[in-house]
Amino acid sequence: MLWSLDLFARMRGHYLRALREHAPGERDAMAAWMGARAAKVGTDFSEEMTSGHFTIDPTPGSLRLDLPHTYVPLRYIPYNGTAIVPPWLHVPPTKPRVCLTLGTSATERLDGYSVSVQDVLTSLADLDIELVATLPEKQQAELTHVPDNVRLVSFVPLQALAPTCSAVISHGGSGTFLTMAGQGVPQLIEPFMFDDELRAERLAEQGAGLVLHGRDTSGPRVREHLLRLLGEPSFAEAAGKLRAEMEAMPTPNELVGELERLTAEHRGTVAS
Structure with missing residues (x-):
């Protein structure tokens, strides 16, 4: 399996x-x-x-x-273990909700993320979105500024968050990737390790997402690609087809x- x-x-x-x-x-x-x-x-x-x-x-x-x-x-049936769904997730978002999640392996096993989280938050600060950034408390403490459009959380069950999102920015790990794909969410993937890059490229070939490679990753580049995901209907349409394929x-x-x-x-x- x-x-x-x-x-x-x-x-x-x-x-x-x-x-x-x-x-x-x-x-x-x-x-x-x-x-x-x-x-x-x-x-x-x-x-x-x-x-x-x-x-x-x-x-x-x-x-x-x-x-x-x-x-x-x-x-694929997502399961995040026993968790409490926060009250704000029971209320429909009033503006496009974007999830930022870069996985746990980067901080628990390796030297850190492949992109500056602060740079990403700053570059997205003026967008009319709700950015839900899932960051461990240690990484939260390293931030110098949290923009008003950012909801900073240490953990949220992804299968509860995904259906409310208009897009996701992630490392493309298999759990995150399949959970978001199963909900028809367009994905911006910054591949980190293992088969993340190949999986991201195949998603992009289907038109359901975009890929930012490490050498190209920066806050402004994330902003540029996210605006495409949110502004071009073709990404949501392709992501919806992928969701239908998974539901079948x-x-x-x-x-x-x-x-x-x-x-x-x-x-x-x-x-x-």
Whole structure:
């Protein structure tokens, strides 16, 4: 079961092609490693061991990587754990609401965000929007000025915030990305790590968002791109199509029967 794009299967495919084209006599390191372990339980290596008989995938088909595997779609269901929805979220916004969320990995595991939050807040200060900025308290304390159009919070359950937003500015992490996509929110993504960039580019290709790469990221550039998301209807239209695509994917309950069928189908193919 995937949590994002199937980069592992794609890397495996690249590796096998490289072996065939550039080193046909070279040993397949993964096959050797997995084969040695398979032998201990009385079976041989097969390529299905690297990616399974089928893969459960919450990524909508229009964003999925084109790979020769069996993908079983599953609608993404956001869950932010036990949380209190603040009273202001129960009141419809009176102006376009924009979410600014840059994830937790940047501050909890690494050296910080790839963009100056203060620079972004300052550049958006004169816009007629409500900017909901989710920042840990430590990062909040480092700000020198909080504009009047900013609602500063340390945490808010994203699945409750997303339906009220007209746009989101984020790092493009899979949870944020799929939660916002599932609500039809146009996204401005500043890719940070892992597969964020590839996922963001595929979203932009669908017309449902824009990408700002690290070297291009600044407060004025964020402002420029956000104004496009809010001012050009095509982004909301494309984001709405993506939402409809995700809503057409089976829920976990609806997937049970298909999992039973696939399990029965492949059970007989496993060596005893």
